[in-house]
Amino acid sequence: MTRSGRMMLGALLLSAAAAPAWADGLARPVRIAPVHFEEREQSVTITGEVVARVETDLSFRVGGRITGWFVDVGSAVKEGQILARLDPEEQKADVEAAEAGVRAADAQLKLARANFDRQKSLLNDGISTRRDFDDAETALRTAESARESAIAQRDTAKDVLSYTELRAPTDGIVTARLAETGQVAQAAQTMFTIADTGPRDAVFDVYESLFFAQPAKDGVIVTLLSDDRVRTTGNVREVSPTIDTQTGTVRVKIAMDRTPPEMTLGASVVGVGALAPRRVAVVPWQALSGVAGKPALWVVDKAKNTVSLRPVQVLSFETGSALVLDGVEEGETYVADGTKLLRPGQTVTALEGAAQ
Secondary structure: HHHHHHHHHHHHHHHHHHHHHHHHOOOOEEEEHHHHHHHHEEEEEEEEEEOOOOOEEEEEEEEEEEEEOOOOOOOOOOOOOOEEEOOOOHHHHHHHHHHHHHHHHHHHHHHHHHHHHHHHHHHHOOOOHHHHHHHHHHHHHHHHHHHHHHHHHHHHHHHHHOOOOOOOOOEEEEEOOOOOOEEEEEEOOOEEEEEEEOEEEEEEEHHHHHHHHOOOOOEEEEEEEOOOEEEEEEEEEEEOOOOOOOOOEEEEEEOOOOOOOOOOOEEEEEEEEEOOOOEEEEEEHHHEEEEEOOOEEEEEOOOEEEEEEEEEEEEEEOEEEEEEEEOOOOEEEEEEEEEOOOOOOOOEOOOOOOOO
């Protein structure tokens, strides 16, 4: 061997001797910690908005051309107030025709009654026959029925005329307007939406996964987003039976026990609800590894000072830590830091100052 070769071999031997003991795979220094379970109560915070508990879509009961609308979005309206009006000429003509029908029925009834009275008098005097009297009575009853029918048609025509004016059914606030002057509206086509001034709800879009968690209580604290001093409580009133396919959320309505005046319609609010306490182990986030696409912890076998990778179920994540629900037992030891170079069966040694 040449001199240069002997010098290179000596340098390699020296470097090998100077390497730490764990570099040859015998042991790796890690920080370990015991598994400790505790009861942890979680809260859920979601942003939503204030809506009226009752919202009514208003439409004309007849079709026609809109000649005017008198309120806009945001307008406060009173019960019976006119919101919009249709051209009433056609309905007025129907009313006039119906009134003419009533006058004609009155004339026919007057004639039939006079004929009946005459036939009755003649029958009593023995001049007329029973058959003529019966015919007169039938004509009278027919005229009376015709008059009642004409009056009903006139009343119906007047009702239809009143339908050309769209009125507010209750006190409220206009939240939508779809009417324009000159527009031809169809019967039952929505023209306005009125939010009732009564009780209000807080509406939240809740992720489907939260429905699998058991709530600690039914009550929800609702806080105004712009001022957390404005708050109230409420309870779940309605849960949508369908899931939004785009967001994967379910709409939940919270009936507020009391609505502060600052929580106006459309105001952004924050809802806070508590979940039932769960038994979890709190581990630092750097302790988590992965196996088969699932979170896992390196568990230490104290007898052999070796590690194995064990899948665990993580309930949720917090700042700097994870809440482990299942997969490890109380008192077991896991690697809290130094997991990057570990492999199953690796021998480890605890660093000074490690949690025991």
